[in-house]
Amino acid sequence: xxxxxxxxxxxxxxxxxxxxxxxxxxxxxxxxxxxxxxxxxxxxxxxxxxxxxxxxxxxxxxxxxxxxxxxxxxxxxxxxxxxxxxxxxxxxxxxxxxxxxxxxxxxxxxxxxxxxxxxxxxxx
Amino acid sequence: xxxxxxxxxxxxxxxxxxxxxxxxxxxxxxxxxxxxxxxxxxxxxxxxxxxxxxxxxxxxxxxxxxxxxxxxxxxxxxxxxxxxxxxxxxxxxxxxxxxxxxxxxxxxxxxxxxxxxxxxxxxxxxxxxxxxxxxxxxxxxxxxxxxxxxxxxxxxxxxxx
Numbered sequence: 666x667x668x669x670x671x672x673x674x675x676x677x678x679x680x681x682x683x684x685x686x687x688x689x690x691x692x693x694x695x696x697x698x699x700x701x702x703x704x705x706x707x708x709x710x711x712x713x714x715x716x717x718x719x720x721x722x723x724x725x726x727x728x729x730x731x732x733x734x735x736x737x738x739x740x741x742x743x744x745x746x747x748x749x750x751x752x753x754x755x756x757x758x759x760x761x762x763x764x765x766x767x768x769x770x771x772x773x774x775x776x777x778x779x780x781x782x783x784x785x786x787x788x789x
Numbered sequence: 790x791x792x793x794x795x796x797x798x799x800x801x802x803x804x805x806x807x808x809x810x811x812x813x814x815x816x817x818x819x820x821x822x823x824x825x826x827x828x829x830x831x832x833x834x835x836x837x838x839x840x841x842x843x844x845x846x847x848x849x850x851x852x853x854x855x856x857x858x859x860x861x862x863x864x865x866x867x868x869x870x871x872x873x874x875x876x877x878x879x880x881x882x883x884x885x886x887x888x889x890x891x892x893x894x895x896x897x898x899x900x901x902x903x904x905x906x907x908x909x910x911x912x913x914x915x916x917x918x919x920x921x922x923x924x925x926x927x928x929x930x931x932x933x934x935x936x937x938x939x940x941x942x943x944x945x946x947x948x949x950x
Contacts, residue, residue: 693870709905713863749902772880
């Protein structure tokens with residue numbers, strides 16, 4: 666087993682793990698109760714899945730073709746730069762348009778700050 | 790700091806010239822640059838300023854901490870998703886950060902949102918209060934707070950060294 670075969674194996678392993686991660690995160694997307702917990706499954710587990718898949722492809726091409734693909738690394742960088750912004754904005758706008766938390770939810774420290782005034786107005 | 794960088798480039802250039810190959814190669818220049826980093830690291834306390842690559846090391850440390858947190862909390866979230874009965878209690882909690890500048894706040898929100906199990910929902914206009922939505926508030930509050938403290942320390946090393 667030479668170096669390129671080992672690299673091929675490691676790359677394939679990374680891609681496989683990334684694929685399993687995305688499947689599980691889709692599973693979570695269906696299963697979790699409300700938009701906030703779903704955003705955890707959708708944006709978060711998939712960041713690791715994308716990281717593993719692109720890294721696996723990078724290692725594979727490096728080991729087999731001796732080709733260092735900067736584009737794959739840039740892909741990781743930009744996904745990691747944009748995914749949290751999108752997740753943050755989705756969750757933020759959902760909360761501002763008063764999407765309810767799931768019934769199993771615990772503490773909610775934000776409610777008073779954002780919607781506290783409106784509640785008082787409705788009562789008066 | 791700038792003087793150190795200039796000196797390092799000069800050492801690399803000298804190295805490339807003294808090796809005396811048939812043509813000027815970038816790889817030789819890079820090897821010289823690495824040697825220069827070693828020399829300047831040994832001598833930097835005589836300059837009276839900090840080592841100019843210290844910030845770079847801090848960046849790498851931040852990256853390493855982030856990766857380990859990413860893997861740990863991903864496993865945690867995957868386990869919660871795959872458990873036959875959902876035993877989670879999501880919730881929002883308030884966190885006051887010690888970080889101040891815009892860049893630091895942006896960095897900590899990015900990192901925290903990237904790690905599974907927690908999303909920054911709202912940043913107060915003052916900038917020092919974050920509202921974080923967590924997958925399982927009751928059981929994981931300590932873990933997330935610990936994670937936040939780790940990130941804060943690493944970010945401060947990058948921006949304030």
